[in-house]
Amino acid sequence: MDKEHVFFENYAETWDRDRKENPEILRTLMHLSGLAKGASVLDVGCGTGILIPYLQEAVGPEGRLEELDYSRQMLAKAKEKFASKKGIVYTEKDVLKYKMAGQTYDAAVCLNFYPHVAHHKEVFIKKMAEALKPGGMLLLMHDMPRRRVNGLQKQAPEEPHTGVLPPVDILANLLISAGLSIVVAMDTDEFYFVKAVKRLDMPYDQYPPLTTRELDGDPAPDARHAALHAQGIAHAHTPGHHHSHTQTRMVMNRLARISGHIEAIKRMVDEGRDCSDILIQLSAVDSALVSVGKVILRDHIDHCIVDAVRDNDLEAVENLKKAISTFIK
Secondary structure (H helix, E strand, O other), rough: OOHHHHHHHHHHHHHHHHHOOHHHHHHHHHHOOOOOOOOEEEOOOOOOOOOOHHHHHHHHHOOOOOOEOOOOOHHHHHHHHHOOOOOEEEEEOOOOOOOOOOOEEEEEEEOHHHHHHHHHHHHHHHHHHHEEEEEEEEEEEOOOOHHHHHHHHHHOOOOOOOOOOOOHHHHHHHHHHOEEEEEEEEOOOEEEEEEEEEEEOOOOEEEEEOHHHHHOOOOOOOHHHHHHHHOOEEEEEEOOEEOOOOOOOHHHHHHHHHHHHHHHHHHHOOOOHHHHHHHHHHHHHHHHHHHHHHHHHHHHHHHHHHHHOOOOOOOHHHHHHHHHHHHHO
């Protein structure tokens, strides 16, 4: 048992007293998650079960929860608190060593947990992707801002340093490289939330191995799509023309940030914030969308159209003209 494991075993009894939950933020995180009724959910690093009532409300009585933690005392506390609740399985395992059945869960939820596996992030994300059903969700979230999470990591000498929480775009790079699509990425003054969905079009184990550049989060052109293209798994533009988008990762990261920005604006509207502030934020989203459009258009011209002209694909050239006309309106 390592020092971190011992720390959590010893802290279980007073954890809820010292680490008080914030119901408002937890409800916001659950709203963003979009968990469906009847879903099968893995609560990774569940601790004393802080999310159990929120998860059960989200998935309903027909849903299934598996509470996973390697601390026996933390799980014992969770069982004690929620002994009357049905449909919960408690599993005492180290997630990095736990042999989970593939394509089992509709969602894997990690609240305040990612820094504890940050040094093994590739292994962790791979295991989560394998355990999710196609279309399943991986939710990485913290009920406090990222700067506070990282501050606690540095300021608590009694708790071993287990890595830091990265900016959402860096984490998004890693998730996209693992075959997950980013749906929402929010790094706010109140919380941190990333929602990624397992792609439906290809099993995880069919993706090419991650390159060193991808694991380091290099924002260079998307090597993964180039690898897919080389294997003949390219995106079809027209029946006679195939190409690989080189800026997919950049586009997905920007769209994830835009999605998170829109969610923040929705909260501002709901809270009755000043209209001027809302309009300023909407203008920022509008500019961000135009910027993404320019990246896609430039990529299309540099790659798709060059290939189309070379192949004498007049239909692709006509489609480009239509796309430009639509984009500049």
